[in-house]
Every structure is written in C-alpha cells, then in structure tokens.
Amino acid sequence: MTTTLEDRARVDKIAQYELLDGPAPDDLDGLVQLAASVCGVPKAVINIIDDRHQHQVASVGFAPGVCSRKDSMCTAVLVEKRQIEVPDARFDDRFAANPFVTGEIALVRFYASSPLRTPDGIIIGTLCVFDDESGELKQSQSEALALLAGQVVDVLELRRLTRELGRSNEQLASFAGRVSHDLRNPLTALVGYLEIAADSPEMAQAPHSARAIAQAENAAGRMTAMVTDLLDYARVGGAQPKRDRVELTTVLGGALEDLDAAIRSSGATVVVDVDADLAVLGDPTLLRVVFQNLVANALKFAPQAGAAPFIEVTAQDTSLGVLVTVDDNGPGVPADERESVFELLARGSDTEAPGLGIGLSTCRHIVSAHGGGIGIDDAPAGGARVWVLLPAA
Template sequence: MSTDAHVARRDAIADYRIVGAERLPHLERLVALAAAVCGVPTAVVNIIDDTHQHQIAAIGLEPAVCAREDSMCAAVLHESRHIWVTDAREDPRFAQNPFVTGQIATVRFYASSPIVTPAGITIGTLCVFDDEVGELTAQQSEALDTIARQVVEILELRRVAAELRRSNEQLAQFASQVSHDLRNPLTALGGFLELAEDDPGLTDAPMAAESVARARSVAARMTDMVVDLLAYARAEGVQPRRVETDVAELASSVIEDLDAAIESTGASVAVEAADPVVVGDPTLLRALLQNLVANAIKFSSAAGVSPRIAIRAEHVGDAVRLTVDDNGPGIPVDDRERVFGLLERGSTTEGTGLGIGLATCRRIAESHGGRIGVEDSPLGGARVWVVLPDTTATDAQATLTA
C-alpha cells in the first residue's frame, strides 16, 4: 500500500474518534446480529491502523487490541472484499496465524466483510469466526456485507454528531462575542435616548419626543432579542418559553422595528390576524416573523418592485398557520428546501445576505413543534408559511375535561 493510502486510512480512522472510545452499544447490537445471522458464537468489528488491530465492538469475547501482524483481518484488508474460509488451517493466508495455530486462539471458520468509508477507504472489517469448521450460504454472505455497511452508517452518524457538537460550541462562542459587541452600543444608545427624553426642549417638539420614545422602545426590544437569542443558541435542546402571544400585536411590533426599511423601500405591509393567539416564546416568534418580513421587503425591493407584504394568521384544524406573502421574485421549486440550510441562499438571492435567517426560522418553528415551508404567493412572489400547534385549544380542552 502506498504512503498516501496509509495516511488516508489513518486520517479516516482519526476522524471517527473510535479507537479508545467508550462502549458503542449500537455496534454491539450489530455484531450480535452478525453472529446470529451467520450461526457462530463470535463476531467483532475491527479497526486496523498501521500497527494494531482494535476490536471496538465484540460478542463472544472481550474487545482487545493486538499487533497488526497477528491479525487475521489485516492479512486480507488490502483485498477490500467479502471473504470466508471453511477451515483457516487450510488457507495459506491464515495457516500460520497465531489466532489459528493456538498461540492466541484456535480459529477454524472465518468470514469477514470490509468496513469501507464513503470515500472508499477500508479501515477495518466486520468478522465472524468459530473454533469449528463451518460454511456460509449466499444469503448469509450478503447479510454480513449489509451489516458491515450498517457499521459504516453508525460511524458516520457518530462523526457528524461530533462535528455538529463542535460546530455548535463554536457558534455559541461566536454568538457570545457578537452579543457582547451588540449589547454595549445598544446600552449606550438607550442611555443617550434616556438623556434626550429628559431634555426640556422636547416638550416644545412633540414629534421629536415621540421619535425618541419609539427609538427607546426599539432599542429595548433589540436588547431583549439579543439576550434571549443568545440564551437560545447556548441552550441546545431546551424548550422555548410557553406564553400566549397575540399574532396581531407580534406583527405590529415587527412592523415598528422595520419602520426604516419599510419607509426607504416604499413597502406596504398588511396584517390580517384578528383572532389567532399562539402559545410560544414571544422573543423567538418575533425574531421568526421579523426575519420573514425583512426578507420579503429586501428581496422584493432588490427585484425592482415596490414591496407588497401580507401577514396572515388563521386557525387550521388544531394548528395556527402563519403566512408571509410578497410580490418579489419568488423562490424556485428546486431551492425551496435548500434555502432553509445554514449559509444557504436561493439562486435568485445572490449577494443579498449570509443565508442565516431562514435556517434560524426553521429552528425556531421546529423548537415549537411546528413546520415551515415555501410555496408560490398569490401576490406573485413567495409565500413562507409556518404551522404551529394550537396549544391554546388543547389547554382549553384539558381544562374542560378536568
């Protein structure tokens, strides 16, 4: 094997972080299945590096480590294919192996399937063996190959989960720094606005006094949002607060916060949400709606039209459906799932943002037990819809039952 291949295998094994890891129950269940399917007492998942064979999951023996030169699986690792022998004593690859001669064990029947990463790198085997001679049917051979592929699936899931944990930790650190950087100027802004409100001259300028008061209100809401969103980013898996929130009031605060963008683009924003009350975290739901409305204004304006935005909320069965419509360029069908990925943007929105907003919206919706999606809007652009469980109805029913 070339030096590059050795390096690739070492790197692949290191990426999975399984050598020396704690017990892996999912792999243990797979080796038990392999042993049962093949009708043998022993099955092992072996990871083989440059110097050693590491048994990371086993049934029929305690997992251990042995030198690579003593490994039966290492002798056939380069073949990277399913192998089985009725009696290892009669196979030149294994006849002098200490696992066969009695120095370590007395293996007779042996079968293995390679563990191959998605990149095509063989890092070990799933092997079954017995002290008695044996056979494998074609169906058993196929099953062993299938279980070996499942081993890779589990290793990949562990790797991705570990990467996500590291990514979330880095994101939390980033969010903490950004929060600090944002809160300081917001605090200063609030202080200056408070001083401005106390200026006696404002009593003779009611319009200015009203503008300062609105600015203080917006700054306070921004501060609350930064603090709460940071806490949410840090508290992975923690359920959001459950508070009755009037959608019309929510929309009104969002429109006020986006007043500058609405005025500068000449946008019109209509709200039809007289009835629905949703139960959820007000700060997170406001962030969700503000993202959707801000996106609608931005993309419609970028398309060269005067933005028309419609916010609507209605009861649909045992849920509340919230929609934000616009008259912008819309989102192509092929992009409608992709745009919810972190750092993803639709093909019609290049250069208009970092692609974080919709990913945040999906996370907020799902944390409330809801769903989010995109479809065509009757206004000619995109309609983003959010369906949230109507827990107010559930709570009322529970009260009546009690």
C-alpha cells in the first residue's frame, strides 16, 4: 500500500497521542459506552486507523482488536471525510463484500461512524456504533454521535497537552538554566566587540572588512534574539508560540545566512525552490531555528567518497497545510531509527557525526507547538528527506 502525505500526517499525529502501546484511558471507555447507549445499539468502538491497520482502542459489546486497514469499514470515513450511516450494510456497495459484513470477521448490519478530526483537520479514526440487526439513527442520535466523536478528540488533546507540557517544562527549564549563562553572556560581549570594531577609523579604509563586520553584527543580533526568544519559550513550557504570518523565503533566507560560513567551508550546494508568496502561520524566530537545524543536519551528514553535500529545500501548499521538505544526498536515516532520532539527546547509528542530539528534538517540539508535523523519508537523491507540515497563513 502506498503511503500518502495524508497517511504520514495521520501516523505522526497518532504517535503524538500515544494510544497504541497500552490500555485505553478510562475516559475513552466512558465515551464509547455513552455512544452505544445514546444510539440504542449494543456495540460501539473507537477506531484509530494508521497507514496499515485499524486499532480498536476502546469498545463496548465485544473485545477490541486489530485488523488490516483494507478490511476496515471505517476506511470509508477517511475517504469521504464525513459521518456515514447505513441501515443495512449488506445492501450498500461500499460494504457488502467487507469481511465485517459477510461473516468472515463479523455480521454487521446497521453501521454508523463519525470521524475523529483533530484541531488541525487530520482524521485519525472514528467513533463507530453498529448492530447485527438493521436499524437507523434519529436526527438527535446522529448529532449526538458527532458530538461524542468531538469529545473523544478533546480527551486525546487534553492528555497530549498535559503530557507534553510536563515533559517540556522539565526539559526546557533545565536547558534554559544551562544556556542562560553559557550563551547570553558571550553573545553580549561579542556584540560589544563588534560595535567597537565597526566604529574604528580603520574600517573606513577597508570596505570588505567593514562588510564582514556588519554581517557578523547582524548574525550576532539574530542569535541574541533567538536565544532570548528560546529562553522565554522554555520558561512558559513552549505552549504559546507566536501566530504571525511568516514568509517562508524570509525565514529560510535568515537560516541560510546564519549558516553561510558552514555552507561555504563544506563546499555544499544549497538550492531553495520556494514561491515568494508562500507563507505559514507561526513564530518567525522559532521557525528559523527549525530550518537552521535541518539544513545544518544535512550539512553534517555528508555523502560518501568525498562528494560535496547537495541540499534542496522545497515547499508546496497542500490541503493539510504547507509542506516543506529538506533533501540531502547523504547516507540517509535507517527506517527503524526515523522515530527515535527525534528524542532528546538521541543520536543515530552514525555516532561519529558531531553534536549532542538536541537539534531534531528541538525541531519536533517547535513544530508540534505550531500544530504541525515532522518526519523523515528517503530523498530522491538517496539521502534523507525531512518533511515539515505547518499551518498555512
């Protein structure tokens, strides 16, 4: 089965809810029981559907299980993106041959299913009620099913935010304490020395040096602003990044300017193919941190046999938001490491690469705080493709 962009965004969102590795929360059991009662049927279930399977995470009237996505009746909800109600599935072309209807898995007759739609519009599964006998919902019952599906997502969001705030407060408060002295004080001194150099009479006779000093001042100023914003972000737990219109070419240009020396010293070619009017909704400083980290990461993992790094940054507007990809021609990331490399202080199997393993964790934290997603695939050139999905402005 081909994995689509929508599937990748869904899988990433499901992973954030941490639903599939343990028993369902009690509040989900309560909601699924309420759905069955309100709709007057003996069976109800909360289905989470990833790119390959349907996971029944909470149910009433039968024991929950896992089945292939191709066997799932609720895949139709992902396709049609709306609530579906069927009086008798045997006489509906979408379901007549489904194993849940034919008796191979079950004998479903009446079927109604409402999408679990996250705040950023991603459908991660369904709240489903069904019966072995035909039937139908009253208007009030149909509306109640949709309302309860919304309550399921509210529960998941509340649990996710509580979990992430707990983690981020602890990790970022510790990080803020470490960097406040180690970064801010040297930067303040550096800016002072650059100002002295820029004002010296010798600079009037050395225009190239004056330009270099001016560029260094700009870089130091941006870094100071970045550190200040990150420390403020850490102190509040990273819950409320700014929500400004951010032109991608501007934020990418700032990130590449900060990396100019590293790009030139590595002999890398960096190509940016982004429309000038493409914009996202977010915090410009934090998003610059994301793209600076991603390009720096691509530079760090150089291709084999002494070849120069080649990095391509593209962006496109999609139905789910703005998708930005950063491709490189390096060794790539093994499939079994593509999730773990986003953990704090985690590093891939290439332990010779420099760094402490903070960059990708920071990127995921910032992107998640913007309501977006981030992941890793194979790049067309054989290296890694890191994709970032952000809300459109």
